[in-house]
Amino acid sequence: MRNSFAIAMAVLVTTALIGGVAGTAAGAQPTISTDGPAADAQPATGAGPAVGTAGAAGAGPAQTDGACGFPLNVTDATGETVTLEERPERITTLNPSAAQTLWELGVEERVVGVSRFASYLDGAEERANVSAEFGASVERVVNTEPDLVLAPNSSAADVGPLREQGLTVYHFPAATGIDDIAEKTETIGRLVGACDAAAETNAEMYDAVDAAEERTAGVDRPAALYPLGGGYVAANDTFIHSIMTASGTENVAADYEAYPQLSDEVILESNPELIIVTDPEAPILDQEPYASTTAGAEDGYVVMNVNYLNQPAPRSVIESTTTLSNAVVELQAEGEEATDDAENETNEDESAGDTGAEAPGFGVVAAALALLATGLLARRD
Numbered sequence: 001m002r003n004s005f006a007i008a009m010a011v012l013v014t015t016a017l018i019g020g021v022a023g024t025a026a027g028a029q030p031t032i033s034t035d036g037p038a039a040d041a042q043p044a045t046g047a048g049p050a051v052g053t054a055g056a057a058g059a060g061p062a063q064t065d066g067a068c069g070f071p072l073n074v075t076d077a078t079g080e081t082v083t084l085e086e087r088p089e090r091i092t093t094l095n096p097s098a099a100q101t102l103w104e105l106g107v108e109e110r111v112v113g114v115s116r117f118a119s120y121l122d123g124a125e126e127r128a129n130v131s132a133e134f135g136a137s138v139e140r141v142v143n144t145e146p147d148l149v150l151a152p153n154s155s156a157a158d159v160g161p162l163r164e165q166g167l168t169v170y171h172f173p174a175a176t177g178i179d180d181i182a183e184k185t186e187t188i189g190r191l192v193g194a195c196d197a198a199a200e201t202n203a204e205m206y207d208a209v210d211a212a213e214e215r216t217a218g219v220d221r222p223a224a225l226y227p228l229g230g231g232y233v234a235a236n237d238t239f240i241h242s243i244m245t246a247s248g249t250e251n252v253a254a255d256y257e258a259y260p261q262l263s264d265e266v267i268l269e270s271n272p273e274l275i276i277v278t279d280p281e282a283p284i285l286d287q288e289p290y291a292s293t294t295a296g297a298e299d300g301y302v303v304m305n306v307n308y309l310n311q312p313a314p315r316s317v318i319e320s321t322t323t324l325s326n327a328v329v330e331l332q333a334e335g336e337e338a339t340d341d342a343e344n345e346t347n348e349d350e351s352a353g354d355t356g357a358e359a360p361g362f363g364v365v366a367a368a369l370a371l372l373a374t375g376l377l378a379r380r381d
Helices: 096-104 138-143 153-164 178-192 195-215 239-246 264-270 314-355 358-380
Strands: 072-075 081-084 091-093 111-114 148-151 169-171 223-225 227-229 274-277 301-303
Touching: 072 178, 091 096, 096 111, 096 148, 096 178, 096 195, 096 314, 138 153, 148 153, 148 178, 153 169, 178 195, 178 239, 178 314, 195 239, 195 314, 223 264, 239 314, 274 314, 301 314
Parallel strands: 091 111, 091 148, 148 169, 223 274, 274 301
Antiparallel strands: 072 081
16 A cells, blocks of 8 residues: 555545547557547446535525526627527536536525536436436437536536537536636526525635635645646646646646647656646656656655546635645655755764764874874883
């Protein structure tokens, strides 16, 4: 078992691929999708117990006053004007990031369909599973008889076929930062008539970000990397990069954008001190090129919950920034403790040299010289 400074356990072993690159080898990190690094990917069957959104499911009251009323006309990422004549009572989500947000806003009782990767949410198993082998099943979504379908960016291919069936679909743009997640949360709150809950959720999220930044303000920022498997990493212009930065790390892939595939040589040259993993056993640190980095040599890793880290949703930001920033602080403390121990050992060795072994040696030599001098003088006389 590795000696990790990680302070949180993940609920996963591997993750499913949604609209991204080819799957990775055993022990690899999650793969990526167009919405993020398997932005809505989840553990494989049997990977661990289901968990709910910590401390927030059902917490926010749904707003029904005129400021958040209906009818509503909004334009989505496709340029389509989405019209809602009244508050939607039956909502289907195509990806768990949208589902997580609805749970966070306290309107989960109106959700009738979710993807199979939303199973970690409390009560999600009671909703219809609308997933196909890849993406959403048009037939299953239609069968939920939704008033509104929420389609995050990674579900772009499903939007057209669902609209052809006469369904009202709102398509979100990709979330590339924490502010994008806040905007997405506000939009969902507006669409479902829960504006107050959305505002409260965003306030909690930004409070967590501020706390993470304050927590790590006085520590050295470790060079960090979130590998996704197959050389793919989370780079700049991603919500994960925003989480890493807010949590006190320097993303060594910041010179790249989105989720690039880096060569072994580039990863070795970047030499991260800290690897972000989603498997408590961190098998990727035993694989090259990561095993030859400082992080691999010194077991520098933090375990994150994939249900949060890989989904662009407010609870993901809250939990991930808290976990990662605490790990950065702990890493700094461990480093300072190791330095202090090394200095103490050095001081003890020097003290022993001043009073011990070397002094008698000098005395013996001095005595021998004195005897020699005495003998020479005696001979001269």
